[in-house]
Every structure is written in C-alpha cells, then in structure tokens.
Amino acid sequence: MANRIYRPGLKNVVALHSDISRADGKKGVLEYRGYNIHDLAQYSTYEECVFLLWHGRLPKKQELEKFSQDLAKRRELPPEIIELLYKLPRITHPMVVLRTAVSYLGSLDKKLQEITPDECLEKGKNLLAKMATIVAYYHRIREGKALIPPKKNFSHTDNFFWMLFGRKPNEIESKTMAIDFILHAEHTLNASTFVARIAASTQSDMYAGVVAATGTLFGPSHGGAAQKVMAMLRKIKGKNISKWVEMKLKKKERIMGFGHRVYAKTWDPRAKEYRKIAKKLDEIKKSPWIALSDKLVKAVQKRKPDLYPNVDFFTGSVYASLGIPDDFFINIFAIARIAGWVAHLREQYQENVLIRPLQEYTGPKNKKYPNR
C-alpha cells in the first residue's frame, strides 16, 4: 500500500487538527481557545471556561448567567442512578462507579445517535452537571452519610464542595476548587480524549465516548498520577527529604509528579498556578501535605534544576488537605475533564473523519488445519 508507514504507539503522528487547546512544551504555555491558562486560572470561572471550550469564545455576561443556570438546574440525578449508587458494592473503585453510572445515564436518553453539534452540547451540559453529583453522592454513600442535594444558587465547583461536605466553601477553598477544575478541564489529545473521538468517529453515541474516556482515564499511566503522588507523600512523611531525593536520583528511579511528556524541560504552567493556590490554602489549613510537597519540590530542584513538578504533583496534597479520599482523586479529574471531552466530541462529530490506523501481522501464516 502506498505511503504505508510504521509508527509504534503512533509516536509523533499527528492524527487530527483541533481548535480547542494548545500546549507549547518548550515555552511552558497552555491555552484554551487562545486564552492563556494563567489568565483563566486567575480571572475566569469553571463555567466560563466550559463555555469557552464548547463555543470557541468567551460568553457575554448574560450568556454566562444563562449557561450557569442551565447547568445548575440539571444537577439532580434521576432516581434510577441514585438507586444504582446505593446498589454498587462499596469496594468498587469510584471510577468504575462513575463509568457505570454514565453508561446507565445513556440508557435513559431517548435520542442516542445521529445527533447535531448543538444536541451534543445540550447532552454535554447534562453530563457535566450530573457527573459531579454522581461522584459527590457516591462519596457520601460510601461514608455512610446522608446525601446532600445540590444547591442551584452555587457555582458548579462550590456546589460540588457543598455536596461532598455539607458546608459552603470559604473564599480560599472556593477559589481552590475553581482553579482545580479550570486546570483539569482540557489538555489536547491525550489517551482518554482520543478514545472518545474514535468512538465518535464511528458515529456512536456521546455516552459511548464519555464512558470510553472515563474507563481510559482510570489507567494508572494516565489519570492515576495524583493518587500515586499522595501514596509517595504518605511514605516519605517524617523522613529526611533531601537524602530520600538523593537516593532516588542516584538509583535513577522516578519521583512521582515530576516531569511531563509535553513540558519536558520547563514548568507545567498548570503546576505553577496550582502551587500558588496550594500555598494560600495551606495558610488556613496548615496541612502537613502541602508543606511536605513544597519541601520536596525544593529538594528536587536543588539537585536537579531542570526536573519540574507537573500538575498532578500538587493536586494530591490539595485534595488530601480538603479531606478528599485518595481513591476519589481521579474522579475529580474526570468530572473537570468532561468539559474537554465534550468539546472534542463535538469537533469530531462536526468533522466526521473516521480514525482508523492499521496493524501489521507478525504471526505465522498459511497453517494447515489438522485432519481429525
């Protein structure tokens, strides 16, 4: 076949063009639709970023209000989903719960296939609003506590905090949650976004894409980094950090939360923002984890100034300080990233190019089936 090339793991192959986000690994830049992540983290809200990612432009004031209200009124779950959350075994990983509940949500939708780009965003609103509630409700159920219904007058991220803990976040907690969701909303063509787009490229339903993405994000080498960082922090707490870092570097072992495929020799711009808000949060929380994270960054950078922490490095200690269990970390990633998944699904449905690479067969050929 003409032009046939072999690229194991599709390394350095550009599979598609996209207008959603841009990551410049050399300069340490991340933009959503052209807007810098630093500006968005400082001045924007999660709702505004979702609108931006989905519509390609910032909303007007009235549009944003309408959009936020539209999301807020979709937060409550159908009784079937609440029942499902109570039924699922408590040993189930919260990501498996989220995957199953989203798939179930699809069963309640009467129009699955041949949806327009506008319908994609309508269904996207529903998914984005409800996925946060699924996660918060399952957390309450697993803790043996009563469910806390969503509050319509809270922002998406304040309301998520409210449903988890039953209290309104203070100003810094509120800003932390918003920044966390903004920083996790989108990041170019990663593995979960890619499977969502492949599902959409066969014209399958949106839920198929989001379920595939949720399942893929669960992979330890994709969405599981924050949890691994936290496990590392728990292990090294109380130890001599400089010595531990020296030992790890000597053995050439990986220090979790450092280095990033895209931002190889520079700061992950999200990590910079995350560090700032983590420090502010620490002033009120006095969490052992944030202080330990900071110590670890300094120790690593003293020995290896070109090894930078990534966004996952800080999320773990921030979530732990807020009282979120370790195995819920990936879920928070997922319920923020649904913004990007929906934007990519819409782009894929619009373009309608089937994504289909080839395999090369390397096994035996022409074997004789035995006479027996």
Added chain:
Amino acid sequence: MANRIYRPGLKNVVALHSDISRADGKKGVLEYRGYNIHDLAQYSTYEECVFLLWHGRLPKKQELEKFSQDLAKRRELPPEIIELLYKLPRITHPMVVLRTAVSYLGSLDKKLQEITPDECLEKGKNLLAKMATIVAYYHRIREGKALIPPKKNFSHTDNFFWMLFGRKPNEIESKTMAIDFILHAEHTLNASTFVARIAASTQSDMYAGVVAATGTLFGPSHGGAAQKVMAMLRKIKGKNISKWVEMKLKKKERIMGFGHRVYAKTWDPRAKEYRKIAKKLDEIKKSPWIALSDKLVKAVQKRKPDLYPNVDFFTGSVYASLGIPDDFFINIFAIARIAGWVAHLREQYQENVLIRPLQEYTGPKNKKYPNR
C-alpha cells in the same frame, strides 16, 4: 519535532504489530493465528477458535473439553446483573444495555488493575461466558418472557440459541450459530479493538477496554451494518430488484452490505462462508430474507461484477430468519467479537507500549483575556 508527520484519521499508519489475525484484502484471505477462516468455519467450533485466538495454537482434545466446561460453568449471571436488566428501560438499545451491564460486572471484580496475561484470560472467560447470557436475558425480558437459564452441556453457541428461544437448535441452526460466531470472532485492528487496546495501553482495567469497545462497536459506521442491510431488505421486498439496483448504481448511491474497506475488489472470505450456511438454513426456513439476499447479490453482480457482498450482507437475513429482532444484530456481533477483544487486550498488556498520537492546534493563539 523530528519525524513529526500528519496523517488525518491515521490513514495507512501502522500503529502496532500483532500476532492474532491476518486479513489479505487482495487475495481475500482471513486467518486466525495462521489458520484459514474457511477451515475454521467448516471444521472448528467457536470454543476452539476462542482458545486458538487466546493461546496462539489449537487446543488438544482434553484442553478443549476443559476450556469449554470452564466457559459453561461461568454462564449464569450474578443477581445484581439480572436485577439491572429488569430495571433498565425497555426503550434502551440492547447495545447500551450490554455496555452498562459489562461496566457493572467490573464493579463486582475485586482485582481490576495490574493483572497478568493469565489473569486477563481468566477474566476474559468470565466476560465471554456472561456477555452471551446478558444479551439473551435482556431479549427475553424485553419480550416479556421468562428467563431461560443456561445449559451446561450445550456448546457456547447452542446454549445462546437455547437461552434466546427455549429450544435446542436443530443441526443446521446449530451450525449456523457456530459459523456466525466464528466469522465474527476477530478481524485485525478495527475501531472497537483499537479503543480497547488504547484503554489497556494506559494500564486501565479489562472492563474499561471491553466497555469502550462495546460502545464503539455501536457506531453505525462500525457494527451497525447488518441492521442497515435488514432495513434495506425490508424496504425493497416485493420491488423489482434489478431495476432498484440499476437506479442505485446510476445515482452512485451505496448499496448496504456491498464493498469492504479491506476486501475491496474480491470476496470477503467470511461472506462466502456465510452465504453457504445461509443457503442451507433457507432450505429448512424458507425465509423471504435469504432468498431476497440471494436475488440482490445476483442483480448487483450482474451489473457490477467487481462489487462484492461483505459479511454483514448475509448476517441480517440469517438473524431475521432465526427470529432475532433487528436491534439485537450488533449485540450478537459483540458477544462473538469479545474473543478478539480479549486476545488483543492480552497482547497489549504484554507489550505495554502506550498508544498516543498527537494533535495539531489550528485555532487562534495568544488572545488577550478581557479586563472586566
């Protein structure tokens, strides 16, 4: 970046090497692990093909017996899954039911991640055995009929027929079901197999892979062809077939079930086998659909001798003759293809190469966030 290339939709890019199946589109050859699909359709059983796909060799007689029994004893569903099938709305597409039930099955598995290749096959047996039961049970529930528990002493495909209809298939029905499952068990790197492998490439759990694959297979341009063929047959029944074909070819419109991406200018080898068994089945069923299919093939080939029917062309009329509802066609594809998905998941876990292409950002850059 060095070596960076753009290939929209990954066309003609070889993403990976695989030892599982080989499709030669020019010669019209399909082999599983080196064995020709014609031999397998004629002499093998579905269980033997599954063993072959998973272990890379044909089983010895005793191994096959043990393997078949091992599958048979896993057929019954946990009560939670049966309850789920009753709970899901009857309007739900059976593929959404299957996807949700498989995701739920994952919630009952205590060891999801970091599984060995052997564990992958153990879990694969469970999935393969139970997915057929999920489909048959949901069919019974939707028809308002009592569930028919699986029979341990029946083969996988006879038992599926039994659970659907409550009677033992006759010899030709039995052979039809076996050939159908064998022909659908595997077909190189298609979209559903690809997403399963990407999920596995992030080290996510097997259920994530199978759920992603099931969702992707649901896409009309992937697994939905047989249902579309059937819709076409229902539409043209009673019409002048030659005239209809002439009109379609004149308008350059696609005739469903003809042509295949891989087998472009030759017979899809699966279609050849399918046609043979369909003719035998027709002798006892006298189905209007099989006769109509045959007429259509002749009419098309008379006008366009290089336009060949694919495997999907015959499945619809065969299923319809057996009394299977149109919207269950993709499900049967899925419960046969689980054999190939598991083989690919195992191969992916063994190789452990992350599958990750790139995107090229084509939107606006460096926009100023408004002061407000």
